[in-house]
Amino acid sequence: MAQSADKHETESRLETLNEALGSGAFLQIRRMLNGLPPVDAAHLIESTPQKIRGVLWQLVDIENEGDILQHLNDEVQSQFLSQMDAEEVAAITEGLEADDIADILQQLPDRVIREVLDSMDHQDRVRIEHVLSFDEDTAGGLMNTDTITVRPNITLDVAMRYLRRHEELPEMTDSLLVVNRNDQFIGVLSLRKLLVSDPSVTVREIMDTEVEPIPANMSTREVAQLFERRDWVSAPVVDENHYLLGRITIDDVVDVIREESDHSLMSMAGLDEDEDTFASVFTTAPRRAIWLGINLLTAFIASAVINLFEGTIEKVVALAVLMPIVASMGGVAGTQTLTVVIRGMALGHISRNNSRWLINREVLVGLMNGVLWAVIVAAAASYWFDDYIIGGVIAAAMVINLITASLAGAVLPLILKALKIDPALAGGVVLTTVTDVVGFMSFLGLATYFYR
Amino acid sequence: MAQSADKHETESRLETLNEALGSGAFLQIRRMLNGLPPVDAAHLIESTPQKIRGVLWQLVDIENEGDILQHLNDEVQSQFLSQMDAEEVAAITEGLEADDIADILQQLPDRVIREVLDSMDHQDRVRIEHVLSFDEDTAGGLMNTDTITVRPNITLDVAMRYLRRHEELPEMTDSLLVVNRNDQFIGVLSLRKLLVSDPSVTVREIMDTEVEPIPANMSTREVAQLFERRDWVSAPVVDENHYLLGRITIDDVVDVIREESDHSLMSMAGLDEDEDTFASVFTTAPRRAIWLGINLLTAFIASAVINLFEGTIEKVVALAVLMPIVASMGGVAGTQTLTVVIRGMALGHISRNNSRWLINREVLVGLMNGVLWAVIVAAAASYWFDDYIIGGVIAAAMVINLITASLAGAVLPLILKALKIDPALAGGVVLTTVTDVVGFMSFLGLATYFYR
Structure with missing residues (x-):
């Protein structure tokens, strides 16, 4: 993916571009796009909304298309590739390195890849087929064949x-x-x-x-x-x-x-790392919808828990006022632990041998912070509602939920990894469900007991 | 920071280490630590809890200390450095590259740096002072002087x-x-x-x-x-x-x-990127406490909003059951937008010229997903509580909150950046406050109106 060398540079280029687009000075844009280093032109194209991108791509000279294309992210690449036929793809990728051509081809359907390969000369075809025969996520897919x-x-x-x-x-x-x-x-x-x-x-x-x-x-x-x-x-x-x-x-x-x-x-936000910052509304909305749907399910689970204690809330409305505090503090504490563990796993620091120590540490941290904030929240709640029972209940619930959150934040990624589920993707949702359920359950459950 | 070359390798080394520690086979550990490439030894030390680290560091031969030290993360470095005097530091860093020595020295108090420099030979001192004269976060602080x-x-x-x-x-x-x-x-x-x-x-x-x-x-x-x-x-x-x-x-x-x-x-989880995965409980707890405290404030703000509608909740308890759904969906939608924008800013894709387009896109996405999930939630809520009004109210609140969340997720990082506040650090807290307040306010406010 193209990186910005200098923010101000990109910004001033975008400004020039917008002005030129506004006044229809396409010749100027063409000169600019084809004069920039390919990686900078790619960065500029990535930084514009989809509709303008189409226009810009038309203005790229055919001999620069391959060089610029290889620096675009996967999503933008496939957007442009979908409008070309096999021969065009073969023509513009000629002269690129084998691994870069393979990366580009992997955006295409198998049938089209075949066609593109068929329209290459023999030597190129053999070279590319060789790289393509390896999985994209392996050394073979990453390598180049230009050894001396x-x-x-x-x-x-x-x-x-x-x-x-x-x-x-x-x-x-x-x-x-x-x-x-x-x-x-x-x-x-x-x-x-x-x-x-x-x-x-x-x-x-x-x-x-x-x-x-x-x-x-x-x-x-x-x-x-x-x-x-x-x-x-x-x-x-x-x-x-x-x-x-x-x-x-x-x-x-x-x-x-x-x-x-x-x-x-x-x-952790349910997004793909290849996500195009400037994808259109109609590409973006359905993608985000899936994640919202999953989260809606967990929210309904939390609601179902609250619903169990309807009678208690009717009696003591202050519970409804305070209950989000317990759930949200659990969510924050759990997310902190989860993030530390996921990062530690990515760095290769965490293994069977030290995970027990880590879980213990997190539970202790949860306990200490649970007690600290329980005292403060209890004092505030007791004062606010002039009711010591509610202070005691929220304090107990806070300690329970912060310990649970820390435990879940540490254990969940390890379990998910063992199940071969991506902890960064699934961890947050499962964690929030746990902290919401335990938060509402402990707070409202204890309240039901003490307000009998 | 040391990286793992091979998870299984680190794991089996940790196992050997634990066994050796258990049986007191210190000679074996010493051989292992001093026989590994320094970067691997550093990785092993980083992957152990603080107490064991101290023991391991004792077993590193003095001539390997500098090489291993330079590969440790800042936190572990300063832990070990704090136990050495200036001459020891000067002795073990001898022979390292100037930029690596400068990195190590920057963990020390100014007074000690002075002492270390004084105990170096003249040529080394001049070389290091030169690198130290540049800010750590600039090219000067990153460079080496070994040019040909x-x-x-x-x-x-x-x-x-x-x-x-x-x-x-x-x-x-x-x-x-x-x-x-x-x-x-x-x-x-x-x-x-x-x-x-x-x-x-x-x-x-x-x-x-x-x-x-x-x-x-x-x-x-x-x-x-x-x-x-x-x-x-x-x-x-x-x-x-x-x-x-x-x-x-x-x-x-x-x-x-x-x-x-x-x-x-x-x-985004209120943590530092240098955070030591295996810091002790007493280092970790206070750090996490600050972030929890900040979040507690925002939770209390949300509670204050709910408190405004105490009377309505007393009349219709179902509102207490459903209100977390609106707030949580807003939080999720907002976080997605926030993450996309923060990543886009890091890649240099976002500037004055395209941010308006991006904000519009996000608001539209919020609207579309708001309407989609509003319909589903409304149907579920109406059926659950056999009450069409509550369905209508939650639908309207959902649309309002998802649009607000998307708008806030897109605009907040731009505002924070203009104020020179780190959007990744502050964005999430501010965003959650907004989505909680707007979520509870719109849902309970509309309910108060319709259940008069």
Whole structure:
């Protein structure tokens, strides 16, 4: 997804764009779009509403379409792709890197992918089919095939002469990959090392054989964690027989990291991390509706709990006034715990061995904060309604609900993960149901007992 | 912050660790900690509760302390640093990169930093003081001083011979920085280009002068966006007179990206992105208490609104049963909008020029979903309480609150940002207050009117 280098820059470009659109100065817009670096043009297109986007895309010169397209997010990509036929797609993606073409094709229906591949030349087709054969979320789907390989028995001098025969080296090339005569990966020779070593030694003598190559079926998430830990710029990808398939570069890994991190944030609001900020009303409304519907169910469950205590509320209306406090404090405390645990899981900090400690800690924190705020709320409620019983009841309910909330916030993500349900997506809904039900139940239940 | 390369690996290490701790096999733990790559040892330490951490830190050999320390998160770092005196800090950080030492020192009080600097040798002190003179959140604070510079008038052959005089090149060196005789930055010569070019040409002929160097006072956020857009591995940093100060490398930028992304997630739950997953109860409880206190205030505001309609609730208890539905649906709808807008702002998609469109879109989405769920809730409520009035009232309140929620979710972050208040931190609280107040007010207010 395209990032903004400079907010003010994007803003002033958008202003120019709006003025030009207003006065119909399409030639000016065309010059602007095609003059910008493709990633900046993509960012500008992403920052406009759907209707204007269509106009902008018409103004992009055909030779720039592929370059700009690869920097757009999935949703905008598929919007534009849906208006092209297979030959157009094949034409505009020509010259892009294999992994970028594969990413673009994955937005299309299978039938169209087939057609696009058929209209490519043989060599390109084989290359793309190879990348497409791997799952998008694996190392194989992330890799590129632009490796530079050398044999271990040549001298550095020969290696340097071999390099000099290239017009240019692929972007992000920080090392040569050493393979045996069967094209199996055996080591890495970094350019940094190549440049400081005696030209007469052989590759074998100075190559690094400690680097573990990445298996093609490793998840992109694990790949990102390896890159972060090992400070790699690029890394080789191999199949199960150690045949070199390609390499992964840090620029693609950065995108994975960005998406990973966005995932937790967006999922907790029931949104997709690929969500287009400027999708149309008719795209946005149905998506949001589903999440609202799920939450409506949990709200009705809470209402059903309240309904059990109708008689008590009729007697003591102050209960209706205070009951949202207990539920809402539980929700907040639970969400805090949930967020900490989900983040800890994403960082790989939480495992079977320390989760019990974490649950205990959270329950203790819930207890301490429950007691603290129970005292304050009890004092306020007693004073407000001039009724000590209601103060006592709300205090007890608050302690019960904050402990429950902390426990649920810590345990739920672990359970959901074991059930292979995304904790960031489902955690919040289940948690709120728990804190609402327990909050209303304990508060109104205790009140029913004490106001008999 | 240390990342997990392999969940199972961390898990099995934690298991081994726990067993060893249980049986008092400290020698085994010591071997394990000092045998792991420092980043893995740091990850293991971060994944243990505070009490065990202290024990583990005792078992780290002094020559590994600095390497492991630099990979720990800020909270754990300062925990360990607080037990050392200035000389120890100076001793263990010796040999680390200048930016990493500066990061560590920034956890210490000013007085101690001074002492640590005084016990370093002159050259190191000057180097660190230089990095420390820049704000932690700027390019200057992120940069390293390990640049390799060349003059434009030498030939590539001379440049290569110069490189070969080095024992090794600094990590992440993908280019040589070209400076004039005043040490002012004039261009970049990538190793990729150096390796494919004719050795007899001069640096000047093939260097890239298009690369805009990064000003030392640029925010790390903007630096990260530049790296993401331009696919850089490293980039030069200059002062206002174009003097070369150092360079920023992608590994440090990845950390910035990770922290940036975590910030929104954690802030929305009132947490700090540096929050230690395994902080003790007594560190955690007070921090969480503040956020709960703020939320308690908003809950009391909601209660005050309900209290206005005490008389109506006494007459129609069903209102107390249904009122949380209206408030909670508003909260959910508002949070969705808020999250989309906050993410859009982080990606630099939202500016003055398109925010009106976005606000309109959100209000329309709120209207459409308001009407949809109003119909469903009205039908359910009418049937449940066998009362059409209550169905009509909840439907109207639902539409009002969902529109308000969408409007507030879109407008609030823009207002907060203009006021220089972090929307991710404050947005949720303000939003919930709005949706609670409007939800209860509209529902109970309309009910009061119709049940006169």
